[in-house]
């Protein structure tokens with residue numbers, strides 16, 4: 001039996017709500033169809049945004065939404081996406097399926113979406129193929145409230161008030177699709193471009209995100225920190241975050257692997273690869289510590305999730321994949337890792353919000369389903385803004401196959417401002433339940449609520465004709481025991497248990 005000891009007196013830091021952030025790119029059916037259907041659509045919408053999707057996302061308490069990419073960001077020219085729709089320039093989305101992008105969803109539509117969701121904004125600028133002037137003018141267009149050419153243009157396009165840009169990404173994956181740069185070259189470009197990302201609202205300065213590494217490219221992290229941050233140290237707000245991108249491809253980037261058909265080997269390989277996030281944060285964090293021991297620069301994991309072979313019969317450039325209980329485990333494991341690293345990780349954005357990669361929602365025409373990942377994000381929302389509590393798991397065995405061994409249980413624990421403790425646990429075994437003895441330092445706790453996401457079969461997923469196969473259900477497998485509780489976690493499950501006095 002595993003033992004989980006919780007010190008309810010020891011707060012280790014704040015879990016920023018932004019760790020539960022999302023990402024939406026002009027890719028496949030994420031923006032178009034998935035979110036934006038246009039005002040004239042027969043699908044119920046408000047100002048073009050699907051009402052079902054917005055309502056479902058609001059239940060997740062989405063804290064922040066990154067847009068417009070991804071690789072698309074470094075090819076996006078924002079002026080093509082403003083003004084009367086009939087006059088907007090069309091372009092080829094060369095990265096994603098070569099389809100025509102009609103730019104009907106642009107800056108105003110993105111801001112409208114964030115306002116409907118009540119979330120913070122994270123706009124990713126174009127450093128790869130855009131100019132400094134273009135980036136600078138975009139920031140002026142969005143955030144300047146006085147009289148200026150760009151602010152006047154915004155007003156002419158129907159928006160009097162300046163918007164708030166909470167985060168601004170200075171390029172995306174500039175080691176790859178964003179310009180194939182070397183770390184030193186990018187870091188010098190970052191220094192130049194960020195200079196012109198002006199703060200027009202001094203009370204709410206824009207947080208600037210510098211492009212960080214791909215997976216375990218420690219050379220990139222070191223090079224960028226050396227060239228950009230050592231200089232940045234002198235200026236407040238020069239670099240607020242460094243991004244990290246990491247996707248779980250069970251069979252590697254070329255082959256990837258099926259989203260729905262997997263054996264025990266692929267199950268453990270997938271979960272083992274999800275656990276690698278912990279190593280990545282630790283190692284990149286150690287490099288960041290060399291330059292920034294006070295942790296002024298946040299680690300921003302602005303792309304994470306599973307990336308499988310796309311669903312048979314769909315456009316390979318659209319990255320549409322199903323989402324099973326295995327994805328729920330990847331989400332549960334990864335979010336526990338982020339919580340535990342909340343001293344450095346201040347934002348993370350699941351890729352991507354609707355119809356792309358590890359989406360929380362899938363749509364088909366007017367139908368919408370919530371994926372198992374949605375239900376995990378929903379349970380874990382209680383960690384948003386809470387304090388991480390010291391917790392330690394002992395006696396949990398390692399399980400798996402010859403090549404892929406994983407801990408049977410992972411966890412994280414937080415204390416909300418309302419005094420409620422949220423414990424989230426994952427049983428990574430594909431076949432065996434696990435008992436966990438959960439002990440608290442303090443006395444007198446009772447279970448306020450307990451939920452579980454799992455499936456009768458761990459390959460289960462939600463589809464348009466069976467939308468509720470995997471949902472959040474009440475969890476009853478616990479009993480009180482002295483200063484704690486004994487839980488029985490079913491195989492392949494994500495459990496949340498909330499305690500109050």
Ligand code: AHR
Pocket residue numbers: 025069070071072172173303351352357
């Ligand atoms: O999320 C899909 C793609 O993955 C993004 O466009 C890119 O940044 C990453 O390589």
